[in-house]
Amino acid sequence: MTETDDQLAERLATTAGAILLALRAEGLDGKALGQAGDEAANAMLCRELRAGRPDDAILSEEEKDSAARLAHRRVWIIDPLDGTREYGEGRDDWAVHVALAVDGVATVGAVALPGLGITLTSGAPVPLRPANSPLRMLVSRTRPAAEAVFVAERIGAELVGMGSAGAKAMAVVRGEADIYLHTGGQYEWDNCAPVAVAQAAGLHVSRVDGAPIRYNNADTYLPDLLICRAGLADEVLRLAAEYRPAS
Structure with a gap:
């Protein structure tokens, strides 16, 4: 069965997070780790998106931009490592973003929080909890x-x-x-x-x-x-x- 856009986004964000955790376990830290993580996660995400959605455009923080994407209705917008500083410092408050914008609207999204072991997606919304007090x-x-x-x-x-x-x-x-x-x-x-x-x-x-x-x-x-x-x-x-x- 062909993956839906939501399933693809979730799988890729989660996989990129696993790549980033594995790299961090190898002993790098700081800027060197951040650079290695950006490169490895971006390479996998772009490769998989081009294979799975060859007719769509890609906008990535880690790829040279092209005006050709403006002619596409469907554009995957990705951040292979959001929070490079936190990642390099061994913290948990960093993420992987995989999104699909259709006609300019954020339509599909997956945000992996690898340090917490979870990926949140537009395809499986979580129920909102009661508001905090104080806010x-x-x-x-x-x-x-x-x-x-x-x-x-x-x-x-x-x-x-x-x-x-x-x-x-x-x-x-x-x-x-x-x-x-x-x-x-x-x-x-x-x-x-x-x-x-x-x-x-x-x-x-x-x-x-x-x-x-x-x-x-x-x-x-x-x-x-x-x-x-x-x-x-x-x-x-x-x-x-x-x-x-x-x-």
Whole structure:
């Protein structure tokens, strides 16, 4: 039986995670490990996608981009190793992203969290847990965005530092946190798979101005992102719009 797109994404993300764990067990660390991991995971993902979906385009953080993908309705958007620093430091808050955007919409996604031994997918959404009390908002563990700090203070949310974008987004999906507000800029491969998984789970996903997120753009830079419980979206978006940088 032919694999569905969801099954393919899950298998490839999980396999890439196993490759990365095996590499880390060989004793490399730091930047050398990160580089080796990026290369090995990317090679496998691109090889398997070209074999399994030869008519689709690929956008990968680790491959030279081509404008030819803009003519494709179906584009696989992958990040072979999201959270290279965390991976190299022996932490668990890193991920593998495999997503399919169709007509610019994040349609299929798989996010492997190899350090935790799980892969979350759009094809098998996990039930949302009750909200945390107090609410928990995820931010970068090294550089929390000022907008996120501003919003958290006004809704009484606890700030939780975490590594990769995929790890943070999946923490909301898994109920470990309630809000992921990011305004520091990302690229399409940083959030396409997490967005697909979060949407399938019933979470709110948008730009920080409330606009939908579109993929397979000529410019792959995405300035901001909000993933949160649907019931919190209006208030978080309103407060984010009120934020003004200190002069």
